[in-house]
Amino acid sequence: MNYAAVYKNIEQYPDSAVIKEILLGNTELFEILIRRYNPDLYRTGRGYGYNHQDTEDLMQEAFINSFQSLSKFEHRSSFKTWVIRIMLNQCYHKSQKLSYRNRPAIEISINKNSGSMFLTTNHSDPDKSVVNKELKNVIEGALKNLPEDYRMTFTLRELTGLNVADTAELLNITASNVKVRLNRAKMMLRKEIEKIYSPEDIYEFNLIYCDKIVDEVMKKILS
Template identity: 40%
Template sequence: MDNSTIKDLSDEQIVARIVGGEQQLYENLMRKYNSRMYRISMSIINDNAEAEDIMQIAYINAYRQLANYRQQSSFGTWLTRILINESLLHKKRKTKKDKALMETTFIDEHHETPLNGLMNKELKSILEQAVASLPEKYRLVFMMREVQGMSTNETMEVLALGESNVKIRLTRAKEMLRAELSKAWKPEQIYEFNLVRCDVIVNYVMNKINQGLF
């Protein structure tokens, strides 16, 4: 099957072919959702390396469960839920670990997430810091709706929220960001996920799948 034909298939059709034995097609789904997965995980974890690790785990977990995917929601929604659950579980474990460490020693670390290729790095840094400062429940909705362009309905489904809650949280997130920013901002530049990083995630997961190491 050539690429033009693959692009004409729905996610659900690709899933069916993967389950039927064409496991190499999983790469197409990963490349389609890598940017969304990275941005949403970063909105919870705010650590570049850890977000990528979580993506790999989420993709492998999703692959293992493909045969049980019943299409009660879109594949993108189903996959995003798996990512969020893994991100929240990781955050919970990390919080417990950090608490234990703080009981015995003082740790003063500053984790930065360097992102390259933008002309105005200073503005980009300000934008990311402003988004990172949002409380998690507002940051997640903002990332899904404004940065990733997910619909209200899909955001409602992924987060198990009512429409009014989604809209209220998005409005509140924007209000808090306006208080931090005085310049125009470009949401598509936040937590950029370039081709090289995309290749790393895809190659890692596909190698695991091909070797049966999951």
């Protein structure tokens, strides 16, 4: 069910306006926020190292938790900042329960999109688009093989749009260290992706998956 279908051009509504309406009782508008940040949460979960299904489960939990705590959101950072912070905390707690390799506790801040190593990519050129799972698996595999520090820095800067200052706050490192890690990560990946792929091609979150998350979360918060 498309709970927000009544609203045309929903991109014109800023997060603050949507949140205000939700808190006034228009719960169905939470769908706008889910659709708006589904791709960022998905890339965050995959960048953390989880598979597709685990990432979807974590996304649902993160969105439900954000809805339940929405009245506590103080707008000190963007909603994007806030919901990805929740997602990363979900990832961390799941990793502890499953006895994954030790990972540092994570906090995150996000504002505007960073400059991207992919800006020169001609994404409209069909010959340079990822059009099959085999190629996408190559890229995902390459990222997975990066050391975690570099993988998370690359994911947060290039795939979710963190700027340098926000990434530094998240990872508890200096801005200089962020730049160093990102440059090293790019060097590791450059030959495979720099002139071929766009951020949207990596860890693509297709509409069918987006609809699934929307339906599952909205059923729970409207029940």
